Amino acid sequence: MLIRWLHVITGIAWIGASFYFVWLDNSLRPPAPGSDLADKGVSGELWAVHGGGFYNPQKYMVAPAQLPKELHWFKWEAYSTWLSGFALLTVVYYFNAYAMMVDKSVADLTSWQAIGIGLGSLVVGWVVYDLLCRSQLGRHGLAFGVVVFALLVGAAWVLTHFLSGRAAYIHVGAMIGTIMVANVAMVIIPGQRKMVGEMTAGRKPDPVYGIRGKQRSVHNNYFTLPVLFIMISNHFAMTYRHAHAWAVLGAIMAAGVFIRHFFNLRHKGRIEWRYPAIGVAILLGVFVALMPEPPGITGARTSAGASQVQFAQVQTIIQQRCVACHAAHPTQPGFASAPAGVMLDDANGVKQNAARIYQQAVQLKAMPLANMTNMTDAERAQLGAWFQAGAHTQ
Template identity: 55%
Template structure:
């Protein structure tokens, strides 16, 4: 029953996380597009009111005319919408999901003995430290280099590269990618919580008190919002990467992570410029070339066991079953010992079940060597080769 309830917590938290993340990213992308699409008003009355840019748009059968003021409007409306619940809900639901899946099961999901021999307690502390330290380092850099955006960008990228390398040398590849994504997502939400919304509240408070509005709040909020939009695609890849072990299981997985995140930034840059009327195809071309190069680089080679399969002695499922019993049924069984329920719903208790999933077993165990997860059961190369010969011989 405990495992069943955890599965429901996983499902509902993931569903909630996706829903609110769509709302946050959608509103973020919309406002970046809107800000870059505004045109100076031609109406003298709008200029007199302090409107610096406007846009006419049609959507859903209606016409819209959003306007942006230079600084703040002279008279604050009573009905003022704030954009912050999307950010907070995304982070809270994401952290809840991260806790249920990873922090509550560090031995299974966080730790890979072949990477670093961590205790569960140390692994959890280090994972949380990445979130906290990531924000602190980023925030210090922004404070120190507020007017040196070029240098700031270089140092933030360098920090993410270092953090990616460190995470991939401390945690299992799957967890490392997710932790870097969570670290950047924490930075994004903290930007909203500590800078963007407080700055806007100070502007509103000054207006209500009849005091002049300090433009620094708008400048700081704009800087952090711009940073957030560049972070978005790298974070989305990191969050989705746990479904694609060919990326995080590579020997140089930290570099794979960095290169794919760079491709995401280049794609985002293309769209930001396009909003301004500048179409520079160099960015998407370089991004696609980078992704293609990574895909070619990490492509699995044909295992030696498979190449020798034709001349090797025939292997049947009776020989493979003891290997599966030793290394796989801890997670893939009717009553697994390392997980509350069978992972991915796959069970290998019986020979027929093993044969039915021969292709998946071969791909995960022999080609990509992604399973057992974190090689927690220490499967040997000889055992992988045995499974390889069995599959290449027809999985009999």
């Protein structure tokens, strides 16, 4: 809990800085030719009012004539977000990989194999992305963006064929987050240090460092909304448990990019409503695709005999498949308390949570987690028939 809280706090700081500086860059207006600002090398400025005061930020084409005594750097927000995120990934997924990462119905892996695939995806993702940035393709914004998007969707496809859906999603997010922080640590900050070093030595900085840093900063800006969705996706099993979970994730990431592009253009004074319209249309399409079948439709597909399921049968299934985690004192390693506070170790708990059992075990098939207790389709059908018949416990 504390690590997650730290991750959210530092993430807000990093995303806030990213959004602000891209807005600032896009909102700058060039000074009048021949003005004092133009003569000083200022490429753009703006006036803003906030918090009861007026602000006048200015951006230099390459660097000011003289290095200021105090210079603010923006790096620890990024580093702290990644470090806390990796710590969270380790505690939640790697320390309990068999329950959180391995899904035998997807691939029969050991815990160490699953962890290796997860860590490998972070390294491979950054290396491939960085090589693309440094290639000729990196000079063509739209083509580069399409290729990187295809890379991420391809990674999602591969990961969903080896890891549990939830672990696959979170590792796509971790891959993007790793790319983002590596952009800061390996390109943006080193470039800025070289610019400062050259100014300290009395030389004019090479503008290439600023150009590279700006490119990676813009990339990070477009990565942000996809990462934010992935951070909350573990609460929505209908996404990562879908038969084509990789395509669902790809569609939602694409919607985030279109919506982010709208705001980036808007900061430049261009209102392009087609971009949020496309993004919302994609999200609505995903919404329709994820809508579960009504209980009546599902029930019509169950056998007539299944409709006569007795509560004793239901309780036996739950005791065998669910109570290891969903109990006052869980016996499943890695669980100190019942997930979401749902306890199914007595008839009252089962009755109270009947709708959640139906949703998670029958409709979404998200529980048991990674199906580690091997609940069968026949058992799911029995739970569904019991719920549709009224979820009686007598």
